[in-house]
Amino acid sequence: MICTEAYKEHIEYTFNAFCRVVIRYAAINAWRDRDKRRQIKGYGGNNGFFKR
Template sequence: MPCTEAYKEHIMYMFNGFCKTVIRFAAINAWRDRSRRRQKEISLEYLTEEKFYPLGTTDEYFEAPYEEHPITICGQTVILTNGELAAALLSPPEKNREIIFLYFFRQYTQQEIGEMYGRCRSTTGYQISRTLRLLQKKMEVLSHGESESFAL
């Protein structure tokens, strides 16, 4: 069906009117958002003069350095910042400490660790999970100040 010139002109006027309406409402919404934002903002002068907030602060996190706890495992020294974890890592036998070190610090797979110690992957995974459970219990004991020994 062919369109007449009058119909095409009507469509163009309708489209232009629609675009003007959309742009007008977008401008109104932007103006409202800006005025809402301005109502919520607080001036710097108000904060410094009325409320006496300091303009700068120092965080204790950056002031005091961490206390370092070095541990030697597999001939390498690992520096830990958690004293309870360092004490708990010293409690298991050397073999279990080495397995935990190789798995978590050196990112060896369970298969590679099992081949190093002549065990299968599942046995190594069991030793890792068992040692982690015992380390968790040891850390809970250390954090509560109780003295209890766990055999691995």
């Protein structure tokens, strides 16, 4: 198959859009995981009742 310049540009734009979506959702998941870790840290039992 002979690839024209327009077809190569189409592939490049499509790939770039795919990469943007993947990076966006990776960032969303990273923020969600970070927030979950913060919430779990809050329930660690370090509330001051049993200080040594």
